[in-house]
Amino acid sequence: MSNAAAQTGSPPREAIALENLSVYFGTGANAYAAVAKVNLRVASGEFVAIVGPTGCGKSTLLNAVAGLLRPAQGRALTLGRVVNGVTHEAGYLFQQDALMPWKTALANVAVALEVRGVARAEAEDRAQQWLARVGLAGFAARYPHQLSGGQKKRVALAQTLIRDPSILLMDEPFGPLDAQTRGLMGDLLLQLWQADRKAVLFVTHDLDEAIALADRVVVMSAGPAARIVSEHPIDLPRPRNVADIRLDPAFHALQRAIWNDLRTEVMKAFGEQGDGVLQAGASA
Amino acid sequence: MNRLVLLTLQVLVAVALIGAWHIATTYQVLGDVKNIRFFFSTPVDVALKIWKFFVTGMIWKHLWITLEETLLAFVIGAGSGVAVGFWFARQPLVAAVFDPYVKMANALPRVVLAPIFMLWFGLGIWSKVALGVTLVFFVVFFNVYQGVKEVSPVILANARMLGMNERQLLRHVYWPSALSWMFSSLHTSVGFALVGAVVGEYLGAASGLGYVIHEAEGTFDVTGVFAGMVVLSAFVLIVDYAVTLFERRLMKWRPGPALNETPPKW
Structure with missing residues (x-):
């Protein structure tokens, strides 16, 4: 896989740019501001993770970049172009199962190429290669319900990456998996990403995962009208191993620094859910 | 439960029922045997x-007619149900406009339509097919309508992100989803097609299983009525089994029933 930016010669420096972006749900007096005035830039080849309390609008940001949501104010740009409709340069890995249950693993991956006009035989050939890259060479004929949660995620990863998108949007993709599988999926993702360095915007509520994977961690405030609280460059050496890096002292220093910001927001979000008692604990 | 034990118990039920029937109609237990036999x-x-029935071969013609009516009613009813269900689900305005009429038409007991269909389509197979179609159509229509409307939004968003246009969404997402809902109602709709055929024959026909039963009834030939019913039940079981085989082939992507449906008893 060659870098998409390298093919075009002069790569746009910014893969993703959010400019003063606000998204509302509903209209009129009942409008709910999910995110307000967010500014964020992701360089091409950069891996950025967004962390924040639940319900803070992390996924909303991704959907705005993907073109699945229309911003109320401001704009999102991908590769220098304003997002207006579904962004075809971006691949999107969803938290929930998004595979078509009536297609086999192979057909699910191949269809990503077929819809672009690649002939079926070639599409299946390349899909088979991608299944092998995510470690599922022997599972091509299985239907999604015959795969485990981690295997389904790997098929989804192959389905997204086979199109060679220059931007990868990931919405807590490993959230539903158990801790061990999550670590392994992180390693697989890093290994695939290392090969051609796409720009990644990775949303998670798991700070450890964010630090282990990303070049930069962005902390979002509690909703409504969530905004970016702080940004932290992660200068841990690559290639990384998700399980081992957690033992690194530098990892702990970063974890402490970011958690300091994140904790305030998490407690705020918790308090808004009507549990006032815990706010007292937050200040302790 | 062991398969053999289950089968034995099932056969025992039949033996007990038929045995009781035999004793009551042969020996003086419940009163006058002649009366009970009548x-x-x-x-x-x-x-x-x-x-x-089978030795003289007279039943084959009737079975064939009923099967033909059932299949025609199913194909026409399911086809139009899929088409209209799809159309309504993709055009919310159309669905909203027709909603009260669809509900009204579905609320009507279909048997009252039989005389009208006799008038329109005659006493041949087509009046029975029409009756079956009105039954099958609504089952398939409601299922497909629901199926297309309730396609998982995540699967849809994912398909869009993969670059599918409207036509490709229809082919790769909406269509398989609608079909899966149609197949989930397959047993019901094939059953309804058969009900339509038999009821239609019963109300006025010159052939078919419904006609055989009706004719026997007209001459107080209780033996003929029971024989017709047994043949009809066997026919339904065979058709239903064929549907199951068909379903298994087409719906292999569906998760099967859980392995342990009941917790084990220790």
């Missing part, structure tokens, strides 16, 4: 009658 016939007579 109303209930006897298992032996019914068996002989069925034997005669």
Whole structure:
């Protein structure tokens, strides 16, 4: 896989740019501001993770970049172009199962190429290669319900990456998996990403995962009208191993620094859910 | 439960029922045997009658007619149900406009339509097919409508992100989803097609299983009625089994029933 930016010669420096972006749900007096005035830039080849309390609008940001949501104010740009409709340069890995249950693993991956006009035989050939890259060479004929949660995620990863998108949007993709599988999926993702360095915007509520994977961690405030609280460059050496890096002292220093910001927001979000008692604990 | 034990128990139920029937119509237990025989016939007579149906070959013609009506009613009803269900689900305005009429038409007991269909389509197979179609159509229509409307939004968003246009979404997402809902109602709709055919024949026809039963009833031939019913039930079981085989082939992507449906008893 060659870098998409390298093919075009002069790569746009910014893969993703959010400019003063606000998204509302509903209209009129009942409008709910999910995110307000967010500014964020992701360089091409950069891996950025967004962390924040639940319900803070992390996924909303991704959907705005993907073109699945229309911003109320401001704009999102991908590769220098304003997002207006579904962004075809971006691949999107969803938290929930998004595979078509009536297609086999192979057909699910191949269809990503077929819809672009690649002939079926070639599409299946390349899909088979991608299944092998995510470690599922022997599972091509299985239907999604015959795969485990981690295997389904790997098929989804192959389905997204086979199109060679220059931007990868990931919405807590490993959230539903158990801790061990999550670590392994992180390693697989890093290994695939290392090969051609796409720009990644990775949303998670798991700070450890964010630090282990990303070049930069962005902390979002509690909703409504969530905004970016702080940004932290992660200068841990690559290639990384998700399980081992957690033992690194530098990892702990970063974890402490970011958690300091994140904790305030998490407690705020918790308090808004009507549990006032815990706010007292937050200040302790 | 062991398969053999289950089968034995199932056979035992049949033996007990038929045995009771035989005793009540042969020995003086519940009163006058002659009287009881008039109303209930006897298992032996019914068996002989069925034997005669097949030996003389008269039943094949009727079975064939009923099967033909059932299949036609199913194909036409399911086809139009899929088409209209799809159309309504993709055009919310159309669905909203027709909603009260669809509900009204579905609320109507279909049997009252039978005389009208006789008038319109005559006493041949088509009036029975029409009756079956009105039954099948609504089952398939409601299922497909629901199926297309309730396609998982995540699967849809994912398909869009993969670059699918409207036509490709229709082919790769909406269509398989609608079909899966149609197949989930397959047993019901095939059953309804058969009900339409038999009820239609019963109300006025010159052939078919419904006609055989109706004719026997007209001459107080209880043996003939029972024999017709047994043949009809066997016919339904065979059709239903064929549907199951068909379903298994087409719906292999569906998760099967859980392995342990009941917790083990220690």
